[in-house]
Amino acid sequence: xxxxxxxxxxxxxxxxxxxxxxxxxxxxxxxxxxxxxxxxxxxxxxxxxxxxxxxxxxxxxxxxxxxxxxxxxxxxxxxxxxxxxxxxxxxxxxxxxxxxxxxxxxxxxxxxxxxxxxxxxxxxxxxxxxxxxxxxxxxxxxxxxxxxxxxxxxxxxxxxxxxxxxxxxxxxxxxxxxxxxxxxxxxxxxxxxxxxxxxxxxxxxxxxxxxxxxxxxxxxxxxxxxxxxxxxxxxxxxxxxxxxxxxxxxxxxxxxxxxxxxxxxxxxxxxxxxxxxxxxxxxxxxxxxxxxxxxxxx
Amino acid sequence: xxxxxxxxxxxxxxxxxxxxxxxxxxxxxxxxxxxxxxxxxxxxxxxxxxxxxxxxxxxxxxxxxxxxxxxxxxxxxxxxxxxxxxxxxxxxxxxxxxxxxxxxxxxxxxxxxxxxxxxxxxxxxxxxxxxxxxxxxxxxxxxxxxxxxxxxxxxxxxxxxxxxxxxxxxxxxxxxxxxxxxxxxxxxxxxxxxxxxxxxxxxxxxxxxxxxxxxxxxxxxxxxxxxxxxxxxxxxxxxxxxxxxxxxxxxxxxxxxxxxxxxxxxxxxxxxxxxxxxxxxxxxxxxxxx
Numbered sequence: 294x295x296x297x298x299x300x301x302x303x304x305x306x307x308x309x310x311x312x313x314x315x316x317x318x319x320x321x322x323x324x325x326x327x328x329x330x331x332x333x334x335x336x337x338x339x340x341x342x343x344x345x346x347x348x349x350x351x352x353x354x355x356x357x358x359x360x361x362x363x364x365x366x367x368x369x370x371x372x373x374x375x376x377x378x379x380x381x382x383x384x385x386x387x388x389x390x391x392x393x394x395x396x397x398x399x400x401x402x403x404x405x406x407x408x409x410x411x412x413x414x415x416x417x418x419x420x421x422x423x424x425x426x427x428x429x430x431x432x433x434x435x436x437x438x439x440x441x442x443x444x445x446x447x448x449x450x451x452x453x454x455x456x457x458x459x460x461x462x463x464x465x466x467x468x469x470x471x472x473x474x475x476x477x478x479x480x481x482x483x484x485x486x487x488x489x490x491x492x493x494x495x496x497x498x499x500x501x502x503x504x505x506x507x508x509x510x511x512x513x514x515x516x517x518x519x520x521x522x523x524x525x526x527x528x529x530x531x532x533x534x535x536x537x538x539x540x541x542x543x544x545x546x547x548x549x550x551x552x553x554x555x556x557x558x559x560x561x562x563x564x565x566x567x568x569x570x571x572x573x574x575x576x577x578x579x580x581x582x583x584x585x586x587x588x589x590x591x
Numbered sequence: 592x593x594x595x596x597x598x599x600x601x602x603x604x605x606x607x608x609x610x611x612x613x614x615x616x617x618x619x620x621x622x623x624x625x626x627x628x629x630x631x632x633x634x635x636x637x638x639x640x641x642x643x644x645x646x647x648x649x650x651x652x653x654x655x656x657x658x659x660x661x662x663x664x665x666x667x668x669x670x671x672x673x674x675x676x677x678x679x680x681x682x683x684x685x686x687x688x689x690x691x692x693x694x695x696x697x698x699x700x701x702x703x704x705x706x707x708x709x710x711x712x713x714x715x716x717x718x719x720x721x722x723x724x725x726x727x728x729x730x731x732x733x734x735x736x737x738x739x740x741x742x743x744x745x746x747x748x749x750x751x752x753x754x755x756x757x758x759x760x761x762x763x764x765x766x767x768x769x770x771x772x773x774x775x776x777x778x779x780x781x782x783x784x785x786x787x788x789x790x791x792x793x794x795x796x797x798x799x800x801x802x803x804x805x806x807x808x809x810x811x812x813x814x815x816x817x818x819x820x821x822x823x824x825x826x827x828x829x830x831x832x833x834x835x836x837x838x839x840x841x842x843x844x845x846x847x848x849x850x851x852x853x854x855x856x857x858x859x860x861x862x863x864x865x866x867x868x869x870x871x872x873x874x875x876x877x878x879x880x881x
């Protein structure tokens with residue numbers, strides 16, 4: 294409720310901070326509902342986010358507001374269907390490398406296209422929507438992502454995904470259509486990423502192909518892993534924590550902050566394989582706290 | 592196509608390819624043996640380049656002599672990193688979880704090294720001029736420093752290949768690549784050889800960096816493109832296939848140089864990614880894969 298009333302109470306600075314953190318929550322949660330249980334480490338977040346953002350920059354002046362966000366979702370989903378059909382046959386680090394290359398490939402192809410064909414690198418956003426419109430759009434997306442993650446966990450589809458994560462061949466033998474489950478969930482998560490990109494684009498008045506930023510991919514992974522990728526609360530905690538940290542530290546101590554982010558990732562991988570959420574769970578003396586399948590994702 | 596252009600492409604391609612081969616060899620050693628996909632590989636190249644730059648500009652050390660410093664120093668750093676980070680992940684884990692976790696570790700390392708370099712040397716372009724004299728060769732002109740860099744890179748690569756074929760340690764490494772369990776039964780200490788190979792791999796990357804600092808201007812961001820190139824070469828030549836990496840490096844150097852001469856230079860990176868994606872999808876075992 295506080296989040297819904299927020300734009301009325303908060304000053305513009307805090308509203309934009311809340312907006313950034315909610316966008317991170319949406320990205321981290323939608324990354325985790327695919328990569329957490331399935332253990333396919335996707336580094337394509339930056340590519341889907343960038344595609345959505347660039348789409349907004351192209352169509353923004355011509356269509357009314359929520360349409361670019363829907364377009365971004367469709368765009369992200371369609372990209373993921375295509376990429377997933379090719380890449381989800383790859384396991385382990387190959388998939389990660391392939392998806393990482395995707396953002397770079399998209400960026401350089403776009404630069405090449407824009408300089409060669411349209412002759413303009415970069416676009417201005419001339420008529421951005423009201424700040425509160427953006428805020429509610431992102432709030433809706435974050436809420437939808439959390440609801441999707443919750444629904445997915447309790448569905449047959451979610452169990453199938455966890456089954457793929459613990460042993461893909463066995464899952465297939467048990468009659469799960471692994472390809473459909475993988476590609477479907479990957480596309481759903483990419484749709485959210487594309488929509489978030491599209492909704493965040495008006496915050497910048499000028500966009501160029503650099504919006505395909507691999508840093509977005511990494512930050513999302515670190516947020517989700519820091520919080521714990523196999524829970525729903527984990528990525529939220531991670532996104533809020535790192536969102537605040539980056540807000541405070543990124544402008545003043547840019548390189549030091551990013552260096553610390555790298556160290557955080559190393560420490561999380563070595564010492565906290567199930568994230569902060571796992572730490573909390575381990576300390577509570579519940580006999581039912583044995584980790585579910587796919588717990589040690591990432 | 593004029594004969595001069597052919598010489599330009601072939602010699603230019605072999606120069607670039609020799610450098611690629613050395614970076615790729617280091618990466619392949621780490622992946623082929625340990626299943627550690629070290630995406631921070633190029634960052635060690637960047638660190639080696641900056642170390643040479645600093646030694647040369649601050650104390651006037653001959654860039655080629657700095658190889659004797661960057662090589663051992665990075666080898667030591669590799670041993671320490673293996674002990675501190677990778678050995679702990681490599682101990683007793685299922686293969687797939689291990690690969691993902693070690694990949695994340697290297698991504699963390701990438702962030703740390705790149706931003707440490709930004710703090711130490713700033714984001715400004717840094718460079719110096721060494722042996723930038725033209726050499727005439729079959730009617731074409733090449734800067735002497737490129738020929739020297741490529742010659743050193745190829746010499747180090749070949750020396751390593753011979754070491755792997757002939758020496759006792761080299762045979763132990765090959766045995767571990769082929770059959771980890773059998774090799775351990777024959778009394779080879781897995782963890783020690785892993786550490787040594789991680790160190791050697793990183794030293795190769797840093798030495799390449801020292802050579803590159805003679806040719807191009809440096810920023811803290813030069814590492815990642817070389818990592819990608821090395822990945823393409825390793826996948827082209829086959830994981831764990833040392834001779835494949837050497838050949839793959841030379842082939843990629845030739846293809847890239849040809850595409851720059853015949854098409855446009857901004858297509859280079861797109862071509863690399865496209866080649867990488869195609870091979871990953873069509874033939875994940877590499878062109879020379881078994």
